[in-house]
Amino acid sequence: MPTPERTSLEEIVRAARDLLESSGHEGLTMQAVAHRVGVRAPSLYKRVRNRGDLVALVADATLRELGARVEAAATHADDDPRLALARLVRAGRDFARERPAGFRLILAPGTDLRLDPASLEAASAPVLRVAARLAGEERVLDAARTFTAWATGFVSMELAGAFRLGGEVERAFEFGLDRLCHALAIPAS
Amino acid sequence: MPTPERTSLEEIVRAARDLLESSGHEGLTMQAVAHRVGVRAPSLYKRVRNRGDLVALVADATLRELGARVEAAATHADDDPRLALARLVRAGRDFARERPAGFRLILAPGTDLRLDPASLEAASAPVLRVAARLAGEERVLDAARTFTAWATGFVSMELAGAFRLGGEVERAFEFGLDRLCHALAIPAS
DNA sequence: TGAAGTAGCTATGGTCAATAGCTTAGGATG
DNA sequence: CATCCTAAGCTATTGACCATAGCTACTTCA
Numbered sequence: 001m002p003t004p005e006r007t008s009l010e011e012i013v014r015a016a017r018d019l020l021e022s023s024g025h026e027g028l029t030m031q032a033v034a035h036r037v038g039v040r041a042p043s044l045y046k047r048v049r050n051r052g053d054l055v056a057l058v059a060d061a062t063l064r065e066l067g068a069r070v071e072a073a074a075t076h077a078d079d080d081p082r083l084a085l086a087r088l089v090r091a092g093r094d095f096a097r098e099r100p101a102g103f104r105l106i107l108a109p110g111t112d113l114r115l116d117p118a119s120l121e122a123a124s125a126p127v128l129r130v131a132a133r134l135a136g137e138e139r140v141l142d143a144a145r146t147f148t149a150w151a152t153g154f155v156s157m158e159l160a161g162a163f164r165l166g167g168e169v170e171r172a173f174e175f176g177l178d179r180l181c182h183a184l185a186i187p188a189s
Numbered sequence: 190m191p192t193p194e195r196t197s198l199e200e201i202v203r204a205a206r207d208l209l210e211s212s213g214h215e216g217l218t219m220q221a222v223a224h225r226v227g228v229r230a231p232s233l234y235k236r237v238r239n240r241g242d243l244v245a246l247v248a249d250a251t252l253r254e255l256g257a258r259v260e261a262a263a264t265h266a267d268d269d270p271r272l273a274l275a276r277l278v279r280a281g282r283d284f285a286r287e288r289p290a291g292f293r294l295i296l297a298p299g300t301d302l303r304l305d306p307a308s309l310e311a312a313s314a315p316v317l318r319v320a321a322r323l324a325g326e327e328r329v330l331d332a333a334r335t336f337t338a339w340a341t342g343f344v345s346m347e348l349a350g351a352f353r354l355g356g357e358v359e360r361a362f363e364f365g366l367d368r369l370c371h372a373l374a375i376p377a378s
Numbered sequence: 379t380g381a382a383g384t385a386g387c388t389a390t391g392g393t394c395a396a397t398a399g400c401t402t403a404g405g406a407t408g
Numbered sequence: 409c410a411t412c413c414t415a416a417g418c419t420a421t422t423g424a425c426c427a428t429a430g431c432t433a434c435t436t437c438a
Contacts, residue, residue: 110213145346146361150338156345230394231418235417
C-alpha cells in the first residue's frame with residue numbers, strides 16, 4: 001500500500017485556483033502555490049507534471065464547477081423554459097463574477113490548453129435540455145448553440161466591462177434574453 | 190532634431206504580433222521579438238516600457254485591425270441590413286481564424302490588460318450603425334449589444350472548437366444569424 | 379526488525395525580464 | 409572643419425521562476 005498523501009492533488013488545485021483569482025495568471029507560480037499549501041516548490045512535481053498541467057487542472061476544475069452550478073440552476077422543475085434559461089445564464093454570470101480569471105481560462109483557452117470534452121459536455125448539457133422544451137423549435141442543437149453563443153458573449157462582454165453603468169447591464173440582459181427566447185421559440189418563417 | 194529611428198515601434202509591434210501567432214503567448218518573449226527585429230533584447234526597452242506594455246500594444250493593434258476589417262465590411266452600400274450584418278460577422282470570423290491568438294487577447298483580456306476605449310468604440314460602431322437600420326427596432330443600442338454578444342460568443346466557440354464538423358459550423362451560423370435578425374427586427378410584443 | 383516505497387527537502391542549471399552603464403554613430407552648431 | 413550631444417544599441421548583471429537530480433526521513437508491511 002502506498003503511503004497516504006499528506007498534500008493531496010485537490011489541495012494543490014484549490015490553492016492554485018484561489019491564487020489565480022487573487023494574483024492573476026502571472027501570479028500563479030509554482031512557488032506561490034507551494035507556499036500556500038505549506039510546502040516547497042519542487043514537492044509539487046510529485047503530483048503535477050509541470051505548470052501547464054496545473055493550469056489545465058485548474059481550468060478543468062473551474063469548468064466542472066461551472067457545469068455543476070448550471071446543472072443546479074436547471075433542476076428547478078418549473079415549466080417555463082424562459083425562466084429556466086434565465087436562471088442558467090444568471091448562474092453563469094454569477095460564476096464569472098466570482099471567478100473571473102478562471103472563467104477567462106475556459107472562455108478563451110490558449111492553443112496549448114485542451115479542455116476536457118466530458119466537462120464541456122456536462123456544462124453545456126443543461127442548455128440543450130431546456131432548449132429541447134422550447135415550444136415550436138425543432139432544430140434543438142442549433143437553438144442551444146445560438147443561445148449559448150449569446151450567453152457566453154454577453155458574459156464575456158460584461159466581464160470585459162463593455163457595459164458602463166450597472167443598470168445598463170440588466171437592461172441589456174433582459175432585452176437580449178427576451179429576444180433570444182422569442183427568436184428560438186418561433187419556427188423559421 | 191532627434192536622430193531618425195533605426196528600429197521603429199511599429200516594426201517591434203509587428204514582430205510581436207507575428208510571434209504571438211506563431212509561438213503563442215508564452216513564446217512571445219522579449220528576446221524572440223528582439224531577434225526577429227534584428228536587435229538584442231535590452232534595446233527594445235528604448236521603445237517599450239516592459240513586456241506588459243508590448244502585449245498591450247499588440248492587443249490594441251489587433252483590435253484596430255479588426256475594427257478596420259469590420260468597418261470595411263460595413264461600407265458595402267447595399268440596403269439589406271441582414272446581409273450587412275452577415276458580412277460584419279464573417280469579417281470577424283475570418284479575422285479570428287487568421288489571428289486566433291491575437292483575437293483571444295482582445296476577447297478575454299487579462300485583469301492587467303486595458304483595451305483602449307477608442308479602439309473598442311471604432312470596432313463596435315459599424316454594428317451599431319447597421320442595427321440602427323433594422324426595421325422596427327427602437328432600442329438600437331440593446332439590439333446592437335445583443336447581436337454583438339451572439340457574434341463574439343459564436344466566434345469564440347468556433348475558435349475553441351465547439352463545432353466538430355465543418356458543415357455544422359456554417360449551419361449553426363446561418364441558423365443563429367437568421368434567428369437573431371428576426372428577433373431584432375421584430376419589436377417586443 | 380528490516381525492506382521498500384514515497385513525501386519532502388536542498389542544491390542546481392537554464393530561461394527570461396529588466397536595469398545599469400558604456401560605446402558609438404550621426405546630425406546640429408559654432 | 410571641429411565639437412557637442414542625443415539617442416541607439418550593446419554587454420554585464422540581478423532577480424524571479426521553472427524544472428530536475430539526488431538525498432533524507434518516515435511510514436507501512438512482511
